[in-house]
Amino acid sequence: MTVQKRFLRVTNILFVVLMLVQLLPDKVSSETHTTYLIGFAIVLEVLALAASILSKNENGLNLSLDIIGFLYALIIVWTLVTAKFNVLNEALFPPLGKVFWQLIQDIGKIYVNIKSSLEIIAQGYLLAVVIAIPLGLFLGWSVRLGNAATYISKFLGSIPPIVYIPYGIALLPTFRSVSVFVIFLATFWPVLASTMSGVLNVDKKTIDSAKVLNVSKPTMLFSVILPAALSQIFIGCNQGLSVSFILLTSAEMIGAQYGMGYYIKQYSDFGDYTRTIVGLLVIGAVIMLISFLFNKLQGYLLRWKQ
Amino acid sequence: MSKIDIKNLTVEYSDKNHSFKALDNVSFSVELGEFVSIIGSSGCGKSTLLSILEGINSPTDGKILIDGNPISGTGFDRGVVFQHYSLFPWMTARNNVAFGIKQAKKELKKDERLKIADKFLDKVGLEEFKGKYPKQLSGGMQQRVAIARALAMDTDILLMDEPFGAIDAKNRTILQELLLSLWEESKKTVVFVTHDIDEAIFLSDKIIMMSTRPGRVYKEIRVPFKRPRNRSEMIGLKEYSDFRNKLISLFYGDIVDKIGGSKVVL
Numbered sequence: 001m002t003v004q005k006r007f008l009r010v011t012n013i014l015f016v017v018l019m020l021v022q023l024l025p026d027k028v029s030s031e032t033h034t035t036y037l038i039g040f041a042i043v044l045e046v047l048a049l050a051a052s053i054l055s056k057n058e059n060g061l062n063l064s065l066d067i068i069g070f071l072y073a074l075i076i077v078w079t080l081v082t083a084k085f086n087v088l089n090e091a092l093f094p095p096l097g098k099v100f101w102q103l104i105q106d107i108g109k110i111y112v113n114i115k116s117s118l119e120i121i122a123q124g125y126l127l128a129v130v131i132a133i134p135l136g137l138f139l140g141w142s143v144r145l146g147n148a149a150t151y152i153s154k155f156l157g158s159i160p161p162i163v164y165i166p167y168g169i170a171l172l173p174t175f176r177s178v179s180v181f182v183i184f185l186a187t188f189w190p191v192l193a194s195t196m197s198g199v200l201n202v203d204k205k206t207i208d209s210a211k212v213l214n215v216s217k218p219t220m221l222f223s224v225i226l227p228a229a230l231s232q233i234f235i236g237c238n239q240g241l242s243v244s245f246i247l248l249t250s251a252e253m254i255g256a257q258y259g260m261g262y263y264i265k266q267y268s269d270f271g272d273y274t275r276t277i278v279g280l281l282v283i284g285a286v287i288m289l290i291s292f293l294f295n296k297l298q299g300y301l302l303r304w305k306q
Numbered sequence: 307m308s309k310i311d312i313k314n315l316t317v318e319y320s321d322k323n324h325s326f327k328a329l330d331n332v333s334f335s336v337e338l339g340e341f342v343s344i345i346g347s348s349g350c351g352k353s354t355l356l357s358i359l360e361g362i363n364s365p366t367d368g369k370i371l372i373d374g375n376p377i378s379g380t381g382f383d384r385g386v387v388f389q390h391y392s393l394f395p396w397m398t399a400r401n402n403v404a405f406g407i408k409q410a411k412k413e414l415k416k417d418e419r420l421k422i423a424d425k426f427l428d429k430v431g432l433e434e435f436k437g438k439y440p441k442q443l444s445g446g447m448q449q450r451v452a453i454a455r456a457l458a459m460d461t462d463i464l465l466m467d468e469p470f471g472a473i474d475a476k477n478r479t480i481l482q483e484l485l486l487s488l489w490e491e492s493k494k495t496v497v498f499v500t501h502d503i504d505e506a507i508f509l510s511d512k513i514i515m516m517s518t519r520p521g522r523v524y525k526e527i528r529v530p531f532k533r534p535r536n537r538s539e540m541i542g543l544k545e546y547s548d549f550r551n552k553l554i555s556l557f558y559g560d561i562v563d564k565i566g567g568s569k570v571v572l
Contacts, residue, residue: 203391208357212384213409227396230396
C-alpha cells in the first residue's frame with residue numbers, strides 16, 4: 001500500500017474536523033468536560049494511526065478506519081447538537097465529554113456491578129450448558145426417549161423464562177439465586193434442543209465409521225457425536241447467551257441491589273441520564289466483548305471446518 | 307476351515323406392499339491371507355454384503371463365520387475403509403489414525419499410539435501431512451489416511467468398500483499399487499468391493515462376480531497371475547487380455563440375460 005492509501009483518509013479528516021468543532025464556544029450552562037471527549041478522540045486516532053502503520057491488508061485497514069470514522073461522525077453530530085448549539089434537552093442528552101467523565105468517576109462502582117451481573121450469568125449459563133449438552137447427547141442418541149423428550153422440551157422451552165421470576169422469588173431465598181435459576185432455564189432449553197437436533201443430524205456414515213472402529217458408548221457420545229454435532233450445539237449456546245443478558249438486565253431492573261440493570265434503573269429514576277447513558281454504553285461494550293470471545297472460542301473449536 | 311465363511315446369506319427389505327431381496331442365498335469363503343474382490347454393477351448388493359461383514363447390518367437369514375465363529379455386530383478382527391467419510395473431520399490425520407489404534411489397543415499409552423500412527427502415515431506417504439485436517443487433504447490422501455488407520459489397528463481382516471471409487475484414474479492406479487505392496491507386507495485377509503474389472507484383476511486372488519436383483523453370486527473366478535504383480539508387465543500378457551475379455555463377457559452377459567438375452571444390443 002502506498003503512503004497516501006495508508007494515511008490520506010476521510011477518517012483522519014473527520015478527526016481534524018472533530019478537533020476544530022471543540023473550539024466552538026459551549027452553549028450549555030453545565031460543565032461539558034470537553035477534555036475527556038478530546039482524550040477519547042485522541043485514543044481513537046492513535047488506534048487509527050497504529051492500524052494504518054501496521055496493517056498489511058487493505059480490506060482489514062478499511063474496516064477498522066471506517067468504524068473509527070463512523071464514531072467520529074457520531075461524536076461530531078452529538079457535540080454540535082448538545083454542547084455547541086444546545087438543540088436537544090440538556091438533561092436528557094448530556095454532552096459526550098460529560099458521559100466519559102462520569103464513566104471514569106464511576107469506574108469502581110461499574111466494576112462491582114458488572115462483576116455481579118457476570119457472576120450470575122456465568123453460574124446460570126455454565127450450569128445449564130454442562131447439564132444440557134450431555135443430556136441432549138444421551139436423549140438424541142436413544143431414539144425413543146429423544147422423540148418423547150422433543151415434545152416435552154418444546155412445551156417447557158416455549159415458556160418465556162421471565163415469567164418464572166415471580167414463582168422463582170417464592171421458591172428461592174435470594175434475588176441472586178432467582179436470577180441464576182432463570183438464566184439456567186433460559187439457556188437450558190435452547191441448548192438441550194439444539195444438542196438433540198445436532199445428534200439427530202449427524203451423518204449416518206460418520207456413525208458407521210465409528211461403529212466399525214468398535215467404539216464404546218461413552219466414546220461414541222463424547223468423542224464422535226459431540227464434535228460432529230458441535231456446530232449445531234453452538235446455535236443453542238449462542239441463543240442462550242443472548243437471552244441470558246436480556247433476562248438478567250431486566251430482572252436487575254425489577255428487584256436487585258447490584259448489577260448493570262440496577263445501575264441504569266437507579267440513576268434514571270433519579271433523572272441522572274448521564275449515568276443512564278454510561279450504563280447503556282458499558283452494557284453494550286461488555287456484551288460485545290463477551291460475544292467476541294465466544295465467537296473466538298467457537299472458531300477455535302470448529303477450526304477443522306474451514 | 308476358511309478365514310471367512312459366508313453361508314446362505316439373505317437380506318430382505320420389506321415395507322407394507324413390497325418386499326425386496328438385496329441378497330439371495332449368497333455363499334462363498336475367503337481363505338487366510340487371501341485378497342478377494344467382490345464385483346458387480348450397482349444394485350447387486352455388494353455393499354450390503356460388505357456392511358454385514360462389517361457388522362453394521364444384520365442379515366435376514368444365513369450367517370457369517372470368522373475362524374469358525376459366527377459374528378454378531380462389529381469386531382476388533384475387522385478393519386474397514388469406506389469410499390467416503392471414513393475419517394472424522396475434526397481430527398487431524400494423525401489423530402484419526404491414533405484414535406483407531408486407541409479403540410483396538412486400549413493398553414497402549416498416548417505417545418505409543420502416536421508413534422504407531424506416525425509409522426503407518428509414513429508408510430502411506432503422508433509424512434508431511436500428519437497435522438492436517440481431512441478437509442485440507444485431497445480425496446486420495448484421505449483414503450491413504452483411512453488405509454493407514456485400518457492397517458495400524460492391526461486387524462486380521464481388512465474390508466474395503468469401493469475405497470478408490472471416487473479417486474481420479476491416475477491416483478487410483480497409484481493407490482492400488484500402494485495397497486498391494488502394503489498387503490504383501492502385512493498378509494492380511496482382504497475383502498474388496500469394486501465395480502472396476504481392471505482393479506479387481508490387478509489386486510485379487512479371487513473375484514466374486516455378483517448378479518443383480520436379487521444379489522447372487524454369479525461366478526467365482528480365480529485370478530491366475532503370479533505375485534508380486536507388475537501392472538505394465540501384466541497388461542502386456544496375452545493371458546491378461548484373454549482373461550479380461552472373459553470377465554467382461556461374463557459381466558455383461560449377466561446383464562444381457564437379465565434384460566432380455568440376445569434381442570438387446572448393448
